[in-house]
Amino acid sequence: MSTEWKELVGNLVEDGDNATSDLETVIALKQQDTEEVALLLESLPIEQRLATWRSLDSEERFAVLLQMRADPRERILDDFSKEELDDLLTGLDASELLELADSLSPRLIERALNRMDEQQQQWYLSAQQYNEAQGGHWARHDTLALPQNARVRDALRLLRRRHPEHRDTIFLTDRVGKLAGCVLLSELWAQPEHISLAELVEDSVPVLQAQDAALESALKVQTAKIASLPMVDAQDKLIGCLDITTACELVNEFHEAKLMASAGMDENEDLFGPVRKSAQGRAVWLGINLLTAFAASWFIGLFEATLQQVVALAVLMPVVASMGGISGSQTLTLMIRGLALRQVSSANRNVLLKKELSVGLLNGVIWATVVGIVASLWFSDNAIGLVIGVAILLNIVAAALSGVIIPVVLDKLRIDPALSGSVILTTVTDIVGFVAFLGLGTLFLV
Amino acid sequence: MSTEWKELVGNLVEDGDNATSDLETVIALKQQDTEEVALLLESLPIEQRLATWRSLDSEERFAVLLQMRADPRERILDDFSKEELDDLLTGLDASELLELADSLSPRLIERALNRMDEQQQQWYLSAQQYNEAQGGHWARHDTLALPQNARVRDALRLLRRRHPEHRDTIFLTDRVGKLAGCVLLSELWAQPEHISLAELVEDSVPVLQAQDAALESALKVQTAKIASLPMVDAQDKLIGCLDITTACELVNEFHEAKLMASAGMDENEDLFGPVRKSAQGRAVWLGINLLTAFAASWFIGLFEATLQQVVALAVLMPVVASMGGISGSQTLTLMIRGLALRQVSSANRNVLLKKELSVGLLNGVIWATVVGIVASLWFSDNAIGLVIGVAILLNIVAAALSGVIIPVVLDKLRIDPALSGSVILTTVTDIVGFVAFLGLGTLFLV
Numbered sequence: 001m002s003t004e005w006k007e008l009v010g011n012l013v014e015d016g017d018n019a020t021s022d023l024e025t026v027i028a029l030k031q032q033d034t035e036e037v038a039l040l041l042e043s044l045p046i047e048q049r050l051a052t053w054r055s056l057d058s059e060e061r062f063a064v065l066l067q068m069r070a071d072p073r074e075r076i077l078d079d080f081s082k083e084e085l086d087d088l089l090t091g092l093d094a095s096e097l098l099e100l101a102d103s104l105s106p107r108l109i110e111r112a113l114n115r116m117d118e119q120q121q122q123w124y125l126s127a128q129q130y131n132e133a134q135g136g137h138w139a140r141h142d143t144l145a146l147p148q149n150a151r152v153r154d155a156l157r158l159l160r161r162r163h164p165e166h167r168d169t170i171f172l173t174d175r176v177g178k179l180a181g182c183v184l185l186s187e188l189w190a191q192p193e194h195i196s197l198a199e200l201v202e203d204s205v206p207v208l209q210a211q212d213a214a215l216e217s218a219l220k221v222q223t224a225k226i227a228s229l230p231m232v233d234a235q236d237k238l239i240g241c242l243d244i245t246t247a248c249e250l251v252n253e254f255h256e257a258k259l260m261a262s263a264g265m266d267e268n269e270d271l272f273g274p275v276r277k278s279a280q281g282r283a284v285w286l287g288i289n290l291l292t293a294f295a296a297s298w299f300i301g302l303f304e305a306t307l308q309q310v311v312a313l314a315v316l317m318p319v320v321a322s323m324g325g326i327s328g329s330q331t332l333t334l335m336i337r338g339l340a341l342r343q344v345s346s347a348n349r350n351v352l353l354k355k356e357l358s359v360g361l362l363n364g365v366i367w368a369t370v371v372g373i374v375a376s377l378w379f380s381d382n383a384i385g386l387v388i389g390v391a392i393l394l395n396i397v398a399a400a401l402s403g404v405i406i407p408v409v410l411d412k413l414r415i416d417p418a419l420s421g422s423v424i425l426t427t428v429t430d431i432v433g434f435v436a437f438l439g440l441g442t443l444f445l446v
Numbered sequence: 447m448s449t450e451w452k453e454l455v456g457n458l459v460e461d462g463d464n465a466t467s468d469l470e471t472v473i474a475l476k477q478q479d480t481e482e483v484a485l486l487l488e489s490l491p492i493e494q495r496l497a498t499w500r501s502l503d504s505e506e507r508f509a510v511l512l513q514m515r516a517d518p519r520e521r522i523l524d525d526f527s528k529e530e531l532d533d534l535l536t537g538l539d540a541s542e543l544l545e546l547a548d549s550l551s552p553r554l555i556e557r558a559l560n561r562m563d564e565q566q567q568q569w570y571l572s573a574q575q576y577n578e579a580q581g582g583h584w585a586r587h588d589t590l591a592l593p594q595n596a597r598v599r600d601a602l603r604l605l606r607r608r609h610p611e612h613r614d615t616i617f618l619t620d621r622v623g624k625l626a627g628c629v630l631l632s633e634l635w636a637q638p639e640h641i642s643l644a645e646l647v648e649d650s651v652p653v654l655q656a657q658d659a660a661l662e663s664a665l666k667v668q669t670a671k672i673a674s675l676p677m678v679d680a681q682d683k684l685i686g687c688l689d690i691t692t693a694c695e696l697v698n699e700f701h702e703a704k705l706m707a708s709a710g711m712d713e714n715e716d717l718f719g720p721v722r723k724s725a726q727g728r729a730v731w732l733g734i735n736l737l738t739a740f741a742a743s744w745f746i747g748l749f750e751a752t753l754q755q756v757v758a759l760a761v762l763m764p765v766v767a768s769m770g771g772i773s774g775s776q777t778l779t780l781m782i783r784g785l786a787l788r789q790v791s792s793a794n795r796n797v798l799l800k801k802e803l804s805v806g807l808l809n810g811v812i813w814a815t816v817v818g819i820v821a822s823l824w825f826s827d828n829a830i831g832l833v834i835g836v837a838i839l840l841n842i843v844a845a846a847l848s849g850v851i852i853p854v855v856l857d858k859l860r861i862d863p864a865l866s867g868s869v870i871l872t873t874v875t876d877i878v879g880f881v882a883f884l885g886l887g888t889l890f891l892v
Contacts, residue, residue: 010793033652035669043789045797156635163632165671168614185631186609189602206479222694223481225611227673244690248668248697255701256783262708263779264772271784272794272801279808282776286769286813293768294820301761307753314760315747318876321764322739323732326710330728333709337702338717343489347456348718351491355718362725367732374740430764 009040012048034060038067041076045272050079062088066099071270071277073103090115094123095140126239135217136210138250139231139240140164146197148172148180153193155183166227166243169205172197179207179230179238207232210239215254221247258340261419264288292427296321299431303438306446312379313441316388320437323367324395324429331356331403332421339411353404360400361393368393387444391437398432399425455486458494480506484513487522491718496525508534512545517716517723519549536561540569541586572685581663582656584696585677585686586610592643594618594626599639601629612673612689615651618643625653625676625684653678656685661700667693704786707865710734738873742767745877749884752892758825759887762834766883769813770841770875777802777849778867785857799850806846807839814839833890837883844878845871 037056041049041064053076056064065073065088080088089112092100097112104112113121123141130136142164146154155170172181181201191200206224208217208231221229221242228243257267264285269278300307300317307314334356338344344352368389376385406424407417483502487495487510499522502510511519511534526534535558538546543558550558559567569587576582588610592600601616618627627647637646652670654663654677667675667688674689703713710731715724746753746763753760780802784790790798814835822831852870853863 009791012793033669039787039789043784043791043794045794045801159632159635163635166673168673186605189609190606222698223479223691225691227612227614227690244673244694245669245671248690248694251694251698252668252701255698259704259783260779263776265776265779269780271780271789271798275801275804275808278801278805279812282773282805283809283812285776286772286809289768289772290765290813290817293765296764296768297761300764304757304761307760308757311750311754311760314753314757314763315743315750317760318742318746318764318767318880319736319739322735322742326732326735327728330709330711330731333706333711334715334717337705338489341485343485343717345455345489347458348489348491352717355491355721355724358721359724359728362721363729363732366725366729367736371736434764 009043012040012044012052034063035067037064042068042072042271046075046274049075049272058087062091062096066096069270070102070268071266071273075270075273077103092116094120094127097124098127098137123240130210133214134210135208135212135214135231135242136233136239138214138218138242138246139210140228140243140246141240143167143171143228143230143238143241144169145171145173145238148174148198150197151193152188152191152195152197152200155188155197156193159185159188166245167241168227169202169230170197171230171238171241172201173238177237179232179236182230184226205229208242210234214250217242218247218250218254222251258336258416258418261416262422264419264423289423292423292430295427296430296434300434300438302435303442306438306442310384310441310445312375312381312384313438313445316375316384317434317437319371320388320391320395321430321433323371323392324399324433325426327360327363327396328399328403328425328429329422331360331400332407332417332425335404335407336417336421339407339417344408349404349408353401356400356404357397360397364393364396367396383444384441387440388437391433391440394436395429395433399429402428455489458486458490458498480509481513483510488515488518488717492521492720495521495718504533508537508542512542515716516548516714517712517719521716521719523549538562540566540573543570544573544583569686576656579660580656581654581658581660581677581688582679582685584660584664584688584692585656586674586689586692587686589613589617589674589676589684589687590615591617591619591684594620594644596643597639598634598637598641598643598646601634601643602639605631605634612691613687614673615648615676615687616643617676617684617687618647619684623683625678625682628676630672651675654688656680660696663688664693664696664700668697704782704862704864707862708868710865710869735869738869738876741873742876742880746880746884748881749888752884752888756830756887756891758821758827758830759884759891762821762830763880763883765817766834766837766841766879767876769817769838770845770879771872773806773809773842774845774849774871774875775868777806777846778853778863778871781850781853782863782867785853785863790854795850795854799847802846802850803843806843810839810842813842829890830887833886834883837879837886840882841875841879845875848874 037060041053044052049072053061065076068076085108089108092112094116097109101109113124116124127137127139144158144167146158150172158170168185170183170185171179172183174180181198182205183197183200184202187200187202205226206220206229208220208229210231210233217229217231221244228241230241231239233239253267260267260269264282266281269281335344371392372385372389375388376382402425406428407421410417410421483506487499490498495518499507511522514522531554535554538558540562543555547555559570562570573583573585590604590613592604596618604616614631616629616631617625618629620626627644628651629643629646630648633646633648651672652666652675654666654675656677656679663677667690674687676687677685679685699713706713706715710728712727715727781790817838818831818835821834822828848871852874853867856863856867
């Protein structure tokens with residue numbers, strides 16, 4: 001698989017504009033599913049991406065487009081002719097338009113909406129009542145639902161007519177549309193037709209609230225034993241379900257966004273986006289980091305006189321900052337995981353702080369000793385060994401403290417600690433490290 | 447939910463050893479599912495964790511234990527009496543023993559195996575033929591399987607008898623046990639009993655190979671439209687299936703392991719593990735980083751004479767290193783995502799390198815200018831502005847180069863770039879930054 005894939009990308013990158021005529025490539029593409037083709041298109045430089053896109057079957061094209069990340073998708077949409085755009089807008093259903101909404105102008109969304117039937121329009125507008133961070137935005141509306149007084153025979157009739165993917169539960173509703181219970185399809189095989197569905201209700205099915213966090217709801221679907229959970233609005237009315245496919249997309253996007261955010265990037269960044277756009281997207285993060293680097297420099301500048309007299313301090317400075325940065329980022333990463341899993345809260349924060357401080361103290365003493373000895377030998381000066389040892393101990397303890405406190409504070413301010421946590425932390429450890437080391441140096445070495 | 451949870455943890459942390467008598471807590475715990483309880487136990491300091499564990503229903507206890515991470519689980523297992531251990535080992539089936547195997551001694555595994563029936567023993571041993579990185583290790587063996595000449599009525603008989611979770615497909619096998627096709631349960635509702643299942647085979651179901659990478663197989667299950675995919679061995683014999691619950695666990699563990707690895711930690715690290723064990727687990731990473739920090743210091747040491755004459759260089763040094771480190775880590779993160787998604791390969795590597803170098807050049811020029819101007823003004827010296835500007839430009843371009851090359855090389859060596867990529871990268875950007883800046887300083891400022 002992996003080798004075939006590599007060859008495929010290789011052929012496409014080499015052939016470039018001739019991809020349309022490359023019969024083998026097209027056949028290979030057809031054997032992939034749409035998600036794989038979407039990933040493949042994202043892996044191609046822009047020219048080849050467009051050529052390969054044009055070589056796809058027209059039925060497959062739009063399905064692939066829906067699976068792509070927003071940024072690389074825009075490259076393709078930009079190249080659409082008026083007819084292609086028209087074709088695209090005509091075929092969309094509510095959930096597809098939701099996926100694409102970010103990449104379309106309000107005018108185009110309006111046009112797509114006008115071409116939908118009334119029910120799809122209504123589903124689209126109902127999803128728009130919730131923002132992307134809420135489960136309600138991602139609900140599927142094609143559920144298997146029946147009135148609560150229905151019988152097994154009604155269920156069978158419904159199932160013979162239609163059966164959307166990952167629907168292994170029938171939702172029962174009362175007269176006003178409130179969720180009244182869930183019946184597992186697996187229960188139906190053994191039941192006579194006249195039995196009332198109400199008798200077969202499974203009580204242990206978790207019910208999702210549309211206004212709740214999408215991520216939390218998605219995780220509930222992943223651990224549930226059924227493939228889609230019912231979702232209700234604030235009035236307990238059944239609005240649809242969150243199915244396992246959507247849940248996995250939401251959870252995986254969350255992880256990917258965390259990874260990209262940790263380097264100050266957008267999760268949608270195109271591997272082969274235009275240079276100017278990529279540079280722009282990353283410049284903000286570089287700018288913020290520059291400010292913090294200048295702040296650290298300013299603190300170093302306070303000790304210019306000392307540095308001039310004891311150059312060894314300038315040589316060893318990065319060691320102090322780096323040891324603090326690394327041990328702080330370990331605590332920070334543990335906290336980020338803990339906060340994401342809701343394992344860290346005000347209840348256990350103090351115990352955790354105490355534990356991390358103890359770990360910092362232990363590692364601090366060990367590494368302070370190691371670095372102190374190395375520095376003493378290097379510069380044949382025991383005083384400098386002592387100064388760097390104490391500075392490292394202080395910095396590692398400060399790092400443990402910051403590693404616990406910074407993410408907790410950011411979380412309270414509803415700022416993602418994965419994005420800004422590390423830059424704040426390294427600013428603290430840089431400054432504490434430089435000031436402790438150069439300050440102690442000024443006191444004892446000058 | 448979130449508030450209730452916080453209160454619950456709060457009560458447990460405060461009450462400590464009295465948790466057993468805290469009726470409300472126990473009732474609250476029962477309303478959570480086992481995964482939530484497992485997370486809760488991991489959120490508790492060790493004393494309270496044990497007390498709360500003891501307050502759980504005995505039926506629920508082992509289910510919770512299976513859901514816990516290895517490290518926090520060991521804290522509980524360490525506290526088991528001989529009888530409790532005996533109870534635990536008696537009830538285990540093959541997949542439960544697989545989950546626990548890491549935490550049990552070979553002697554205890556042997557004991558658990560001896561108490562299983564023959565089929566479960568065989569399933570356990572068959573899973574052990576594959577390592578944890580292979581899909582075969584995680585296969586579920588309780589599939590719905592029938593001979594390929596079976597009819598709809600045979601399927602209905604099977605379904606009335608038993609229906610494991612997330613089994614929405616019947617697998618057909620030939621006489622020697624080879625997979626002969628898959629029939630979706632949703633097809634059965636509308637079919638008369640005498641129809642042969644062979645007529646209903648759905649061709650588009652992906653088949654997993656037991657020896658393939660577990661992560662790749664899990665991702666296929668997540669995007670498939672059915673809840674468990676068939677898995678075959680090298681002889682095409684059906685050995686079981688990978689279901690969506692296991693697939694989600696595998697994918698989420700992968701993401702979590704990446705996050706923890708990026709700070710040099712084990713994914714299983716216990717939030718409240720013993721101080722000594724935590725310190726030990728993190729010390730290796732601190733040690734590796736110390737070596738790289740000393741390497742950077744050694745290079746700075748080469749310029750001692752220059753630093754003594756131009757102290758401004760010591761003050762500004764961290765800015766050069768930091769700008770290179772940040773822009774390099776942006777490229778690295780993009781590459782890590784690309785490699786994980788199989789989007790980066792030898793086929794498009796050169797195009798990608800060219801693009802990242804262009805982004806680096808553009809951002810390099812911009813930020814070199816900004817930093818150059820600020821430094822000129824700060825030290826009232828245009829030469830220092832020029833020197834730092836050129837050094838930053840060089841370092842950002844070197845960072846882009848390293849950001850592409852380092853993960854590709856690590857990937858070829860089968861080393862996870864998420865673990866060691868950033869430490870190698872910052873070593874490069876530190877050294878290039880210091881040498882370029884201090885070298886240019888020596889040439890033009892002394």
